[in-house]
Amino acid sequence: MKDPIITVLVATMNERPEWLKKSLDSHLANHIDKQIIVSTFLQDKNISLLRQYENRNQIEINYCDHVKHSKFGYSPCGVYFQINSALHLIRGKWFYYFSSNDYVSETKMKDELNMLNETSAKVCYSAFNVFGEQDYKQKQRTFRSEYSYPAHIRGNYVSDASLVNVEMLRKYLPYRSDLYGNLAHWDLWLRIFEGEGNVFCYNSKPAFYYRQNFDSMHNKRKSAIEKQEQIKKYLKNLLQYNNRNKIT
Numbered sequence: 001m002k003d004p005i006i007t008v009l010v011a012t013m014n015e016r017p018e019w020l021k022k023s024l025d026s027h028l029a030n031h032i033d034k035q036i037i038v039s040t041f042l043q044d045k046n047i048s049l050l051r052q053y054e055n056r057n058q059i060e061i062n063y064c065d066h067v068k069h070s071k072f073g074y075s076p077c078g079v080y081f082q083i084n085s086a087l088h089l090i091r092g093k094w095f096y097y098f099s100s101n102d103y104v105s106e107t108k109m110k111d112e113l114n115m116l117n118e119t120s121a122k123v124c125y126s127a128f129n130v131f132g133e134q135d136y137k138q139k140q141r142t143f144r145s146e147y148s149y150p151a152h153i154r155g156n157y158v159s160d161a162s163l164v165n166v167e168m169l170r171k172y173l174p175y176r177s178d179l180y181g182n183l184a185h186w187d188l189w190l191r192i193f194e195g196e197g198n199v200f201c202y203n204s205k206p207a208f209y210y211r212q213n214f215d216s217m218h219n220k221r222k223s224a225i226e227k228q229e230q231i232k233k234y235l236k237n238l239l240q241y242n243n244r245n246k247i248t
């Protein structure tokens with residue numbers, strides 16, 4: 001079997017079916033050789049919907065129920081447990097993950113692969129738009145055109161739907177949710193920068209559509225300042241970096 005160019009991984013559990021379908025369909029609409037893995041549990045209310053996609057050979061389903069939790073040392077609950085349990089299935093040269101209520105533009109994969117090839121970068125992160133309950137655009141979020149470690153510390157970067165070189169990524173996996181919980185993606189990004197340097201490029205055209213629904217846990221997450229304090233607590237090299245670069 002020929003390996004795909006991109007592997008896309010989604011962790012889901014009891015998502016609203018209309019949002020899950022919109023999310024999967026948006027990735028399938030990208031006309032490029034890809035592998036889509038959905039990591040879930042047998043008790044997911046959307047199993048029948050997911051199996052329809054699986055029967056059409058559009059996705060692969062990874063069931064987390066049989067995974068020994070001690071294998072990863074993480075709680076069996078949470079998105080990063082589901083992501084970590086499916087990482088061994090990745091066959092693509094490039095990889096990204098996304099939430100099951102978010103979606104992407106039809107040219108995201110092609111546009112960002114072109115950027116990566118042109119710049120020789122190993123990570124391409126996307127500008128994104130935030131949507132509410134009824135697909136109403138609330139605001140557009142944009143970031144700096146170049147990677148900045150100080151801006152990263154302030155919470156100015158996300159890894160959801162960011163396209164990453166798999167060969168490099170494997171050196172930094174799994175996501176360390178046992179230490180960082182919901183900040184595991186942030187920890188991964190910081191470790192990549194510390195180990196690889198500035199290997200990031202930026203797609204300024206919003207290609208990632210992030211849904212902030214009213215009942216979402218996003219509304220209960222820590223503020224940027226609280227996140228910064230938590231990261232400082234865990235990352236031993238942060239204080240040394242700040243001292244070297246006189247970051248306040």
